[in-house]
Amino acid sequence: MTIDLTALGWDADRAHDVRHRTDHRPGRVARVDRGVCTVLGVDGPVRATLGGAVLAAAAHDPTRLPCAGDWVLLATWPDRNVTVEAVLPRRTALIRRTAGKDARGQVLAANLTAAAVVEPVHPEPDTGRIERLLALAHESGARPLVVLTKIDLAPDPAALARQLAAVAPGVPVLPVSAARGAGLDPLRAEVVSGRTLGLLGPSGAGKSSLVNALATAVVMPAQGVRRVDGRGRHTTTWRALVPVPGGGAVLDTPGVRAVGLLDGVVGLHRAFADIAELAAGCRYADCGHDAEPACAVREALDSGELPARRYESWRRLQREVAYETRRRGVRLAAERHGARRRASRPSRPPAPGGC
Incomplete structure:
Protein backbone atom coordinates (compact mmCIF):
# COMPACT_ATOMS: atom_id res chain seq x y z
CA MET A 1 0.00 0.00 0.00
CA THR A 2 1.36 3.40 -0.96
CA ILE A 3 0.12 6.81 0.15
CA ASP A 4 0.47 10.07 -1.76
CA LEU A 5 1.69 12.44 0.94
CA THR A 6 1.11 15.50 -1.25
CA ALA A 7 -2.61 14.66 -1.22
CA LEU A 8 -2.43 14.86 2.59
CA GLY A 9 -0.69 18.25 2.56
CA TRP A 10 3.02 17.52 2.19
CA ASP A 11 4.51 20.30 0.05
CA ALA A 12 7.76 21.88 -1.14
CA ASP A 13 8.07 24.13 1.91
CA ARG A 14 7.87 21.24 4.34
CA ALA A 15 10.28 19.20 2.23
CA HIS A 16 12.73 22.14 2.19
CA ASP A 17 12.62 22.45 5.98
CA VAL A 18 13.78 18.82 6.44
CA ARG A 19 16.08 18.51 3.44
CA HIS A 20 19.13 17.87 5.65
CA ARG A 21 17.48 15.03 7.61
CA THR A 22 17.96 12.36 4.99
CA ASP A 23 18.09 9.63 7.63
CA HIS A 24 14.42 10.15 8.49
CA ARG A 25 11.24 9.91 6.45
CA PRO A 26 8.11 12.07 6.79
CA GLY A 27 4.61 10.97 7.68
CA ARG A 28 1.37 12.38 9.00
CA VAL A 29 -0.15 11.27 12.31
CA ALA A 30 -3.57 9.69 11.87
CA ARG A 31 -4.17 8.97 15.57
CA VAL A 32 -2.43 8.55 18.91
CA ASP A 33 -3.20 5.77 21.40
CA ARG A 34 -1.41 6.04 24.75
CA GLY A 35 1.80 7.32 23.27
CA VAL A 36 1.77 5.07 20.20
CA CYS A 37 1.16 6.90 16.92
CA THR A 38 -0.42 5.56 13.77
CA VAL A 39 1.46 7.44 11.06
CA LEU A 40 0.60 7.59 7.37
CA GLY A 41 3.85 7.29 5.40
CA VAL A 42 4.60 6.85 1.75
CA ASP A 43 4.69 3.06 2.22
CA GLY A 44 1.42 2.97 4.15
CA PRO A 45 0.41 3.27 7.81
CA VAL A 46 2.93 2.34 10.50
CA ARG A 47 2.85 2.19 14.30
CA ALA A 48 5.51 4.32 15.94
CA THR A 49 6.56 4.99 19.51
CA LEU A 50 8.00 8.29 20.72
CA GLY A 51 11.72 8.94 20.37
CA GLY A 52 13.88 10.42 23.08
CA ALA A 53 14.04 13.93 21.59
CA VAL A 54 10.24 14.12 21.38
CA LEU A 55 9.81 12.91 24.96
CA ALA A 56 12.39 15.41 26.22
CA ALA A 57 10.64 18.31 24.48
CA ALA A 58 7.24 17.21 25.81
CA ALA A 59 8.57 17.06 29.38
CA HIS A 60 8.86 20.85 29.28
CA ASP A 61 5.77 21.49 27.15
CA PRO A 62 3.09 18.78 26.71
CA THR A 63 1.72 20.54 23.63
CA ARG A 64 4.84 19.34 21.80
CA LEU A 65 3.62 15.76 21.91
CA PRO A 66 2.43 14.55 18.50
CA CYS A 67 -1.31 14.64 17.85
CA ALA A 68 -3.63 13.82 14.96
CA GLY A 69 -2.79 15.96 11.95
CA ASP A 70 0.87 16.51 12.87
CA TRP A 71 3.65 16.01 10.35
CA VAL A 72 6.48 14.01 11.89
CA LEU A 73 9.82 12.47 10.99
CA LEU A 74 10.23 8.73 11.46
CA ALA A 75 13.25 6.51 12.05
CA THR A 76 13.37 2.74 11.56
CA TRP A 77 15.83 0.82 13.74
CA PRO A 78 17.65 -2.48 13.07
CA ASP A 79 15.05 -4.36 15.16
CA ARG A 80 12.38 -2.85 12.86
CA ASN A 81 10.95 -0.63 15.60
CA VAL A 82 9.77 2.72 14.30
CA THR A 83 10.03 5.91 16.35
CA VAL A 84 8.84 9.49 15.97
CA GLU A 85 12.03 11.55 16.09
CA ALA A 86 10.59 15.03 15.47
CA VAL A 87 7.28 16.86 15.29
CA LEU A 88 7.47 19.43 12.51
CA PRO A 89 6.26 23.01 13.14
CA ARG A 90 2.48 23.31 13.03
CA ARG A 91 0.88 25.78 10.67
CA THR A 92 -2.39 25.70 12.60
CA ALA A 93 -3.44 24.09 15.87
CA LEU A 94 -6.70 23.68 17.77
CA ILE A 95 -5.71 24.11 21.42
CA ARG A 96 -8.04 23.97 24.39
CA ARG A 97 -7.34 24.50 28.07
CA THR A 98 -6.82 21.32 30.07
CA ALA A 99 -9.08 20.53 33.00
CA GLY A 100 -6.19 20.67 35.48
CA LYS A 101 -4.98 23.60 37.56
CA ASP A 102 -1.68 24.19 35.75
CA ALA A 103 -3.08 26.45 32.99
CA ARG A 104 -1.72 24.32 30.19
CA GLY A 105 -3.12 23.57 26.76
CA GLN A 106 -4.10 20.38 24.96
CA VAL A 107 -3.72 20.19 21.20
CA LEU A 108 -6.87 18.67 19.71
CA ALA A 109 -5.75 18.73 16.07
CA ALA A 110 -2.93 20.17 13.97
CA ASN A 111 -2.40 21.50 10.45
CA LEU A 112 -6.06 22.03 9.58
CA THR A 113 -6.89 24.26 6.64
CA ALA A 114 -10.49 24.62 7.80
CA ALA A 115 -12.07 24.05 11.23
CA ALA A 116 -15.79 23.32 11.26
CA VAL A 117 -17.92 23.89 14.34
CA VAL A 118 -20.51 21.12 14.03
CA GLU A 119 -23.85 21.84 15.72
CA PRO A 120 -27.05 19.75 15.45
CA VAL A 121 -30.36 21.48 14.76
CA HIS A 122 -32.18 19.04 17.08
CA PRO A 123 -33.32 19.62 19.74
CA GLU A 124 -32.05 23.15 19.05
CA PRO A 125 -28.67 24.77 18.35
CA ASP A 126 -26.71 26.02 21.36
CA THR A 127 -25.59 29.53 20.34
CA GLY A 128 -23.29 29.94 23.32
CA ARG A 129 -21.45 26.75 22.41
CA ILE A 130 -21.14 27.87 18.79
CA GLU A 131 -19.58 31.16 19.94
CA ARG A 132 -17.11 29.41 22.24
CA LEU A 133 -16.03 26.88 19.62
CA LEU A 134 -15.76 29.57 16.97
CA ALA A 135 -13.35 31.48 19.21
CA LEU A 136 -11.27 28.30 19.43
CA ALA A 137 -11.43 27.80 15.65
CA HIS A 138 -10.44 31.41 14.91
CA GLU A 139 -7.53 31.15 17.37
CA SER A 140 -6.25 28.01 15.63
CA GLY A 141 -5.36 29.86 12.44
CA ALA A 142 -7.56 27.62 10.29
CA ARG A 143 -10.52 28.99 8.34
CA PRO A 144 -13.63 28.59 10.52
CA LEU A 145 -16.97 27.20 9.37
CA VAL A 146 -20.27 26.44 11.08
CA VAL A 147 -21.95 23.21 9.97
CA LEU A 148 -25.57 22.66 10.99
CA THR A 149 -26.29 18.94 10.91
CA LYS A 150 -29.49 16.87 10.73
CA ILE A 151 -31.35 19.57 8.80
CA ASP A 152 -33.92 16.98 7.82
CA LEU A 153 -35.28 17.51 11.36
CA ALA A 154 -35.72 21.28 10.87
CA PRO A 155 -38.81 22.75 9.18
CA ASP A 156 -36.86 25.62 7.56
CA PRO A 157 -33.08 24.96 7.53
CA ALA A 158 -32.28 28.04 5.42
CA ALA A 159 -34.06 30.36 7.87
CA LEU A 160 -32.21 28.74 10.78
CA ALA A 161 -28.88 29.21 9.01
CA ARG A 162 -29.66 32.90 8.45
CA GLN A 163 -30.59 33.27 12.11
CA LEU A 164 -27.35 31.68 13.34
CA ALA A 165 -25.25 33.78 10.95
CA ALA A 166 -25.71 36.58 13.50
CA VAL A 167 -23.54 34.68 16.01
CA ALA A 168 -20.93 33.82 13.38
CA PRO A 169 -20.02 37.11 11.66
CA GLY A 170 -18.07 36.55 8.46
CA VAL A 171 -18.21 32.76 8.82
CA PRO A 172 -20.06 30.49 6.35
CA VAL A 173 -23.01 28.66 7.96
CA LEU A 174 -23.66 25.40 6.10
CA PRO A 175 -26.84 23.36 6.69
CA VAL A 176 -26.24 19.67 5.85
CA SER A 177 -27.81 16.24 6.21
CA ALA A 178 -25.35 13.35 6.04
CA ALA A 179 -28.22 10.86 6.06
CA ARG A 180 -29.73 12.37 2.91
CA GLY A 181 -26.49 13.59 1.35
CA ALA A 182 -27.83 17.15 1.28
CA GLY A 183 -25.61 20.24 1.46
CA LEU A 184 -22.31 18.31 1.38
CA ASP A 185 -20.79 19.91 -1.73
CA PRO A 186 -19.35 22.96 0.13
CA LEU A 187 -17.71 20.57 2.61
CA ARG A 188 -16.29 18.39 -0.15
CA ALA A 189 -14.52 21.49 -1.44
CA GLU A 190 -12.68 21.64 1.92
CA VAL A 191 -11.14 18.18 1.54
CA VAL A 192 -9.59 18.37 -1.91
CA SER A 193 -5.94 17.37 -2.37
CA GLY A 194 -3.65 19.06 0.15
CA ARG A 195 -6.44 20.31 2.41
CA THR A 196 -7.65 19.06 5.79
CA LEU A 197 -11.05 19.73 7.34
CA GLY A 198 -11.33 19.41 11.13
CA LEU A 199 -14.64 18.74 12.88
CA LEU A 200 -15.31 20.09 16.37
CA GLY A 201 -18.55 19.73 18.28
CA PRO A 202 -20.55 17.85 20.93
CA SER A 203 -21.28 14.14 21.00
CA GLY A 204 -24.21 13.17 18.82
CA ALA A 205 -23.78 16.17 16.56
CA GLY A 206 -23.18 13.97 13.53
CA LYS A 207 -19.42 14.43 13.09
CA SER A 208 -18.76 10.73 12.45
CA SER A 209 -21.59 10.61 9.94
CA LEU A 210 -20.01 13.55 8.13
CA VAL A 211 -16.66 11.73 8.03
CA ASN A 212 -18.32 8.66 6.54
CA ALA A 213 -20.19 10.75 3.97
CA LEU A 214 -17.06 12.63 2.89
CA ALA A 215 -14.94 9.45 2.82
CA THR A 216 -17.72 7.61 0.94
CA ALA A 217 -17.24 4.67 3.31
CA VAL A 218 -18.08 3.68 6.87
CA VAL A 219 -14.81 4.51 8.59
CA MET A 220 -16.15 5.89 11.89
CA PRO A 221 -18.90 4.46 14.14
CA ALA A 222 -21.93 6.73 14.28
CA GLN A 223 -24.87 6.79 16.66
CA GLY A 224 -27.72 9.18 17.16
CA VAL A 225 -28.79 11.09 20.23
CA ARG A 226 -30.81 9.53 23.03
CA ARG A 227 -34.50 10.04 22.46
CA VAL A 228 -35.22 10.70 26.15
CA ASP A 229 -33.12 13.81 26.65
CA GLY A 230 -31.58 14.56 23.25
CA ARG A 231 -28.03 14.27 24.59
CA GLY A 232 -25.37 12.75 22.39
CA ARG A 233 -23.67 9.44 22.99
CA HIS A 234 -19.90 9.39 22.99
CA THR A 235 -18.96 7.41 19.89
CA THR A 236 -15.53 8.75 18.94
CA THR A 237 -13.11 8.65 21.88
CA TRP A 238 -9.97 9.53 19.90
CA ARG A 239 -8.89 12.05 17.30
CA ALA A 240 -8.59 10.45 13.88
CA LEU A 241 -7.31 11.73 10.53
CA VAL A 242 -9.11 10.03 7.64
CA PRO A 243 -7.83 10.36 4.06
CA VAL A 244 -10.54 11.09 1.52
CA PRO A 245 -10.64 9.42 -1.94
CA GLY A 246 -9.20 11.79 -4.51
CA GLY A 247 -7.04 13.65 -1.97
CA GLY A 248 -7.41 15.65 1.21
CA ALA A 249 -8.41 14.50 4.67
CA VAL A 250 -11.01 15.03 7.36
CA LEU A 251 -10.14 14.97 11.06
CA ASP A 252 -12.79 13.93 13.57
CA THR A 253 -12.41 14.86 17.24
CA PRO A 254 -14.13 13.32 20.29
CA GLY A 255 -17.37 14.94 21.39
CA VAL A 256 -16.53 17.75 23.78
CA ARG A 257 -18.71 18.51 26.80
CA ALA A 258 -16.82 21.70 27.53
CA VAL A 259 -13.96 23.55 25.90
CA GLY A 260 -11.87 25.95 27.94
CA LEU A 261 -10.20 28.81 26.10
CA LEU A 262 -6.49 29.44 26.61
CA ASP A 263 -4.96 32.81 25.69
CA GLY A 264 -7.66 33.15 23.02
CA VAL A 265 -7.64 36.94 22.67
CA VAL A 266 -7.31 36.94 18.87
CA GLY A 267 -9.88 34.19 18.42
CA LEU A 268 -12.34 35.92 20.73
CA HIS A 269 -11.92 39.21 18.89
CA ARG A 270 -12.66 37.52 15.56
CA ALA A 271 -15.55 35.42 16.86
CA ARG A 331 2.95 29.46 36.06
CA LEU A 332 5.59 30.54 33.56
CA ALA A 333 7.07 33.02 36.06
CA ALA A 334 7.27 30.26 38.69
CA GLU A 335 8.98 27.93 36.22
CA ARG A 336 11.54 30.61 35.30
CA HIS A 337 12.19 31.32 38.99
CA GLY A 338 12.69 27.64 39.70
CA ALA A 339 15.10 27.31 36.78
CA ARG A 340 17.16 30.28 38.03
CA ARG A 341 17.34 28.84 41.54
CA ARG A 342 18.52 25.49 40.26
CA ALA A 343 21.11 27.15 38.03
CA SER A 344 22.50 29.26 40.91
CA ARG A 345 22.63 26.39 43.40
CA PRO A 346 26.31 25.62 44.21
CA SER A 347 27.61 22.19 43.34
CA ARG A 348 28.29 19.82 46.21
CA PRO A 349 31.99 19.13 46.84
CA PRO A 350 33.05 15.52 46.39
CA ALA A 351 32.93 13.35 49.49
CA PRO A 352 36.27 12.75 51.21
CA GLY A 353 38.01 9.79 49.70
CA GLY A 354 35.65 9.73 46.78
CA CYS A 355 36.66 9.08 43.22
Missing part, protein backbone atom coordinates in the same frame (compact mmCIF):
# COMPACT_ATOMS: atom_id res chain seq x y z
CA PHE A 272 -17.19 38.60 18.15
CA ALA A 273 -16.16 40.84 15.28
CA ASP A 274 -19.50 42.65 15.41
CA ILE A 275 -18.91 43.73 19.02
CA ALA A 276 -15.27 44.58 18.27
CA GLU A 277 -16.50 46.89 15.51
CA LEU A 278 -18.90 48.57 17.94
CA ALA A 279 -16.14 48.93 20.55
CA ALA A 280 -14.02 50.83 18.02
CA GLY A 281 -16.64 53.59 18.23
CA CYS A 282 -16.37 54.08 22.00
CA ARG A 283 -15.09 57.46 23.18
CA TYR A 284 -12.29 55.92 25.26
CA ALA A 285 -9.82 53.41 23.85
CA ASP A 286 -9.74 51.55 27.20
CA CYS A 287 -13.52 51.53 27.62
CA GLY A 288 -14.69 48.72 29.88
CA HIS A 289 -18.19 48.78 28.32
CA ASP A 290 -19.76 49.04 31.74
CA ALA A 291 -20.65 52.54 32.92
CA GLU A 292 -18.31 54.72 30.85
CA PRO A 293 -19.86 57.64 28.93
CA ALA A 294 -20.25 57.44 25.15
CA CYS A 295 -19.82 53.64 25.12
CA ALA A 296 -20.93 52.45 21.69
CA VAL A 297 -21.32 48.87 22.95
CA ARG A 298 -23.70 49.88 25.76
CA GLU A 299 -25.62 52.11 23.40
CA ALA A 300 -26.11 49.22 20.97
CA LEU A 301 -27.17 47.03 23.89
CA ASP A 302 -29.72 49.59 25.12
CA SER A 303 -31.16 50.10 21.63
CA GLY A 304 -31.52 46.38 21.01
CA GLU A 305 -29.03 46.36 18.12
CA LEU A 306 -26.81 44.09 20.23
CA PRO A 307 -28.71 41.21 21.88
CA ALA A 308 -28.18 40.94 25.63
CA ARG A 309 -27.46 37.21 25.36
CA ARG A 310 -24.59 37.78 22.91
CA TYR A 311 -23.17 40.62 25.01
CA GLU A 312 -23.17 38.44 28.16
CA SER A 313 -21.55 35.56 26.25
CA TRP A 314 -18.80 37.91 25.05
CA ARG A 315 -18.14 39.30 28.55
CA ARG A 316 -18.09 35.81 30.06
CA LEU A 317 -15.52 34.56 27.53
CA GLN A 318 -13.48 37.75 27.96
CA ARG A 319 -13.25 37.12 31.69
CA GLU A 320 -12.30 33.49 31.12
CA VAL A 321 -9.51 34.35 28.68
CA ALA A 322 -8.17 37.11 30.96
CA TYR A 323 -8.14 34.73 33.93
CA GLU A 324 -6.38 31.97 32.01
CA THR A 325 -3.83 34.43 30.65
CA ARG A 326 -2.99 35.56 34.20
CA ARG A 327 -2.77 31.96 35.43
CA ARG A 328 -0.46 31.03 32.59
CA GLY A 329 1.73 34.05 33.34
CA VAL A 330 2.02 33.03 37.00
